[in-house]
Amino acid sequence: xxxxxxxxxxxxxxxxxxxxxxxxxxxxxxxxxxxxxxxxxxxxxxxxxxxxxxxxxxxxxxxxxxxxxxxxxxxxxxxxxxxxxxxxxxxxxxxxxxxxxxxxxxxxxxxxxxxxxxxxxxxxxxxxxxxxxxxxxxxxxxxxxxxxxxxxxxxxxxxxxxx
Amino acid sequence: xxxxxxxxxxxxxxxxxxxxxxxxxxxxxxxxxxxxxxxxxxxxxxxxxxxxxxxxxxxxxxxxxxxxxxxxxxxxxxxxxxxxxxxxxxxxxxxxxxxxxxxxxxxxxxxxxxxxxxxxxxxxxxxxxxxxxxxxxxxxxxxxxxxxxxxxxxxxxxxxxxxxxxxxxxxxxxxxxxxxxxxxxxxxxxxxxxxxxxxxxxxxxxxxxxxxxxxxxxxxxxxxxxxxxxxxxxxxxxxxxxxxxxxxxxxxxxxxxxxxxxxxxxxxxxxxxxxxxxxxxxxxxxxxxxxxxxxxxxxxxxxxxxxxxxxxxxxxxxxxxxxxxxxxxxxxxxxxxxxxxxxxxxxxxxxxxxxxxxxxxxxxxxxxxxxxxxxxxxxxxxxxxxxxxxxxxxxxxxxxxxxxxxxxxxxxxxxxxxxxxxxxxxxxxxxxxxxxxxxxxxxxxxxxxxxxxxxxxxxxxxxxxxxxxxxxxxxxxxxxxxxxxxxxxxxxxxxxxxxxxxxxxxxxxxxxxxxxxxxxxxxxxxxxxxxxxxxxxxxxxxxxxxxxxxxxxxxxxxxxxxxxxxxxxxxxxxxxxxxxxxxxxxxxxxxxxxxxxxxxxxxxxxxxxxxxxxxxxxxxxxxxxxxxxxxxxxxxxxxxxxxxxxxxxxxxxxxxxxxxxxxxxxxxxxxxxxxxxxxxxxxxxxxxxxxxxxxxxxxxxxxxxxxxxxxxxxxxxxxxxxxxxxxxxxxxxxxxxxxxxxxxxxxxxxxxxxxxxxxxxxxxxxxxxxxxxxxxxxxxxxxxxxxxxxxxxxxxxxxxxxxxxxxxxxxxxxxxxxxxxx
Ligand code: SF4
Ligand code: SF4
Ligand code: SF4
Ligand code: FES
Ligand code: FES
Numbered sequence: 001x002x003x004x005x006x007x008x009x010x011x012x013x014x015x016x017x018x019x020x021x022x023x024x025x026x027x028x029x030x031x032x033x034x035x036x037x038x039x040x041x042x043x044x045x046x047x048x049x050x051x052x053x054x055x056x057x058x059x060x061x062x063x064x065x066x067x068x069x070x071x072x073x074x075x076x077x078x079x080x081x082x083x084x085x086x087x088x089x090x091x092x093x094x095x096x097x098x099x100x101x102x103x104x105x106x107x108x109x110x111x112x113x114x115x116x117x118x119x120x121x122x123x124x125x126x127x128x129x130x131x132x133x134x135x136x137x138x139x140x141x142x143x144x145x146x147x148x149x150x151x152x153x154x155x156x157x158x159x160x161x162x163x
Numbered sequence: 164x165x166x167x168x169x170x171x172x173x174x175x176x177x178x179x180x181x182x183x184x185x186x187x188x189x190x191x192x193x194x195x196x197x198x199x200x201x202x203x204x205x206x207x208x209x210x211x212x213x214x215x216x217x218x219x220x221x222x223x224x225x226x227x228x229x230x231x232x233x234x235x236x237x238x239x240x241x242x243x244x245x246x247x248x249x250x251x252x253x254x255x256x257x258x259x260x261x262x263x264x265x266x267x268x269x270x271x272x273x274x275x276x277x278x279x280x281x282x283x284x285x286x287x288x289x290x291x292x293x294x295x296x297x298x299x300x301x302x303x304x305x306x307x308x309x310x311x312x313x314x315x316x317x318x319x320x321x322x323x324x325x326x327x328x329x330x331x332x333x334x335x336x337x338x339x340x341x342x343x344x345x346x347x348x349x350x351x352x353x354x355x356x357x358x359x360x361x362x363x364x365x366x367x368x369x370x371x372x373x374x375x376x377x378x379x380x381x382x383x384x385x386x387x388x389x390x391x392x393x394x395x396x397x398x399x400x401x402x403x404x405x406x407x408x409x410x411x412x413x414x415x416x417x418x419x420x421x422x423x424x425x426x427x428x429x430x431x432x433x434x435x436x437x438x439x440x441x442x443x444x445x446x447x448x449x450x451x452x453x454x455x456x457x458x459x460x461x462x463x464x465x466x467x468x469x470x471x472x473x474x475x476x477x478x479x480x481x482x483x484x485x486x487x488x489x490x491x492x493x494x495x496x497x498x499x500x501x502x503x504x505x506x507x508x509x510x511x512x513x514x515x516x517x518x519x520x521x522x523x524x525x526x527x528x529x530x531x532x533x534x535x536x537x538x539x540x541x542x543x544x545x546x547x548x549x550x551x552x553x554x555x556x557x558x559x560x561x562x563x564x565x566x567x568x569x570x571x572x573x574x575x576x577x578x579x580x581x582x583x584x585x586x587x588x589x590x591x592x593x594x595x596x597x598x599x600x601x602x603x604x605x606x607x608x609x610x611x612x613x614x615x616x617x618x619x620x621x622x623x624x625x626x627x628x629x630x631x632x633x634x635x636x637x638x639x640x641x642x643x644x645x646x647x648x649x650x651x652x653x654x655x656x657x658x659x660x661x662x663x664x665x666x667x668x669x670x671x672x673x674x675x676x677x678x679x680x681x682x683x684x685x686x687x688x689x690x691x692x693x694x695x696x697x698x699x700x701x702x703x704x705x706x707x708x709x710x711x712x713x714x715x716x717x718x719x720x721x722x723x724x725x726x727x728x729x730x731x732x733x734x735x736x737x738x739x740x741x742x743x744x745x746x747x748x749x750x751x752x753x754x755x756x757x758x759x760x761x762x763x764x765x766x767x768x769x770x771x772x773x774x775x776x777x778x779x780x781x782x783x784x785x786x787x788x789x790x791x792x793x794x795x796x797x798x799x800x801x802x803x804x805x806x807x808x809x810x811x812x813x814x815x816x817x818x819x820x821x822x823x824x825x826x827x828x829x830x831x832x833x834x835x836x837x838x839x840x841x842x843x844x845x846x847x848x849x850x851x852x853x854x855x856x857x858x859x860x861x862x863x864x865x866x867x868x869x870x871x872x873x874x875x876x877x878x879x880x881x882x883x884x885x886x887x888x889x890x891x892x893x894x895x896x897x898x899x900x901x902x903x904x905x906x907x908x909x910x911x912x913x914x915x916x917x918x919x920x921x922x923x924x925x926x927x928x929x930x931x932x933x934x935x936x937x938x939x940x941x942x943x944x945x946x947x948x949x950x951x952x953x954x955x956x957x958x959x960x961x962x963x964x965x966x967x968x969x970x971x972x973x974x975x976x977x978x979x980x981x982x983x984x985x
Binding site (some may be wrong): 059063 | 340582
């Protein structure tokens, strides 16, 4: 989506008629963020700037809304997003080790992305399959029961995908 | 009205207001931390909770409206306990570094903790420990101390219309920051500093200057623009250390812009004059008052004897008080015997005045700062009011928020265009064409009361004169589409009521007397009162200077005005300039310098050695606004007192006193001993001009372009004010200089490409009158074909390029630009 083409009234629909102009504009922000993130993979500063001009909403206000949600990112993300579960069950069964091992292996900290944009490492709280703890996800795929052996496989799986 | 009981007191209040307001109006205090009457209720801090009978829940009084029969308790053991807990939670992460916090002693958080706090907190957590953000020039942000009340964010975006700050993140780690954690770049109004209930936002220039309890605070009036805001100056040991606004105080009701808040330190500029100076063999030598005054009176006497009284002239100043200006007039009239007097108002307020006299028969024009509120339609004509008159501008934004339709016609993006309902992008300097075009549409569509209006003097000529301003033609002249022209004209004509506002001043070159006349025609055409037209006098005491009679038309005819005195060599032999710096602030300064150099006697009386003072034969040191008593009249025509807050440096004296002493040394007996004496004389001599009149006259005005761009000079130069400065005095403020310290040339991206100019590079700018060098700022806020700059900075010498337009028309200047290599 080109930010310039954004149509506030269309996006907001009938609700727009009963709320004020400012709230109407604010109301479309999340949709706009999602579309921008779909296209760019993250929310680039210049695009938010264009959005700010387009909606005549201050950049700080836009950034404030976006920063509230974990789903929005402000820097480019890796092709593979690896999330290590830090929920209670996984925590008990050694999630910390999994995270540390991945951090060492790829030389990045949680929340960071490798320089070649291949992989982003994150943590989550419970992905809903505690029976398999400790668990990590690579994009949509779940890897469970991560012991020493599985860890090697996990690393391999992440790297394999790069090729 | 709603009746309810608060703390046993029966009160009756307006429907729809909050419990907190109702309590405050009846003298009952409820602690609160996230409430400010300028902002919408927010309900974040929960300190303002109250008990209501038959309500199991506690109510946040700041965001609960009153209801009939409510029985409210604001101070009970239960509430004290709740407030204690709220505070305990607020203080979990707060660093409690009061010993090194400038807010201590006047901090809401500290005060509330003192009243409600418990000695011990039950929760142990790491205190926040982020380093303060000191990167910005004037505002320092210490996120550790923030309690996330959101007041700064809201005042900046809701009220100030800027939106530079946001609450970034979620939960405990939330911080107040500009977008992407970048350096704060904003209006630097400092409103967020005043509103912050903690020490999270502080003034950088004031950092570690004094503890709050050692400051002595006194109110005075801002020395910069015509809004006439009340400043509360804090001094310690005879030095002014800070300026702030206090809730509900003065015309500004506690609001201030950055100039009023940070600019006062111009009184500490390095080149303040401390003794009189006399030029001997080309160089200044220090002199005593006696020597200086003798020298002046001897020279003046000689000049009067040789060439007559009319060879002497004087220029007064909007920076000086009424008393100063009055004494200048008295000196000129009764000691010298000359009426050659004028001031910077000649380029602004006087023009407005003259036009309104012609149209409405009024001898005085005051605005009302509250005028925008409640107006159906507000029409702003090519004026950046948020910059020239920031606090008046706030009321325009407020009116827009409350439902007024804000139509802004301008040639560049401004805060007002950003907040407008309709933004008419126009070519610079075409306001007259725009107004004429709109009036033609109103006439053609019969959107006015022909029966009444056609009886107005001058109507027929006026109507005929508009014949050529067809939408098609006007659209070409102004660059505004025909549809927009028609719809704007219709909106303005059909509105229930309206406010039309613009500014005219020496530092702007796109509007003049003809613009005011055209706007008056519109007002008369629509059957409106003069109140519909709001043109603020430009500076702190422009209005008063004019009122005191520092103007060529106040007494006799055949008097020399500023155009004769400064732009005609040989029109005078002696000139007395008080508190004005024409070389820096008036247009076409090369000509002014030539005139000044040809004088036999030039006396400059000022607080600092200005560019003009450098050309003088005698320079007299004057006290600044903070060092004397007196009165200013703001753009509303309201007289306000300024106070002597600190001592004047060296031997400098208040202007009125210097003039009195000079009168004495010229052998004239003047019985005035003190400032009260001057005030009494003023009361006796100056009569109040009537503010209403039934006169209505149409004056035909035709659009004339200033200097049209041509092959040789292809661009139009527009001069505008910058927010952080006002006149040239503010450029001596070290604090304001941190934000904008030099003039720059704003140029559209396309033009920049065309002329090979890159951002921040040096450009040579040439008009038919001169050449200057400035740094370029490439931007998309200005339109192609037009370049913008400001006149405040003496070193920018922008007024070497411009020319004064005497006939009252706008005078944009055609220029060419070249990139400077190296
Ligand atoms: S100084 Fe004014 S413009 Fe800047 S952040 Fe504070 S309130 Fe906003
Ligand atoms: S910085 Fe001050 S005003 Fe802003 S949210 Fe924090 S405590 Fe409130
Ligand atoms: S410059 Fe004008 S708006 Fe700003 S504080 Fe002074 S009087 Fe108020
Ligand atoms: S705790 Fe890891 S999947 Fe539930
Ligand atoms: S003042 Fe009411 S919740 Fe803060």
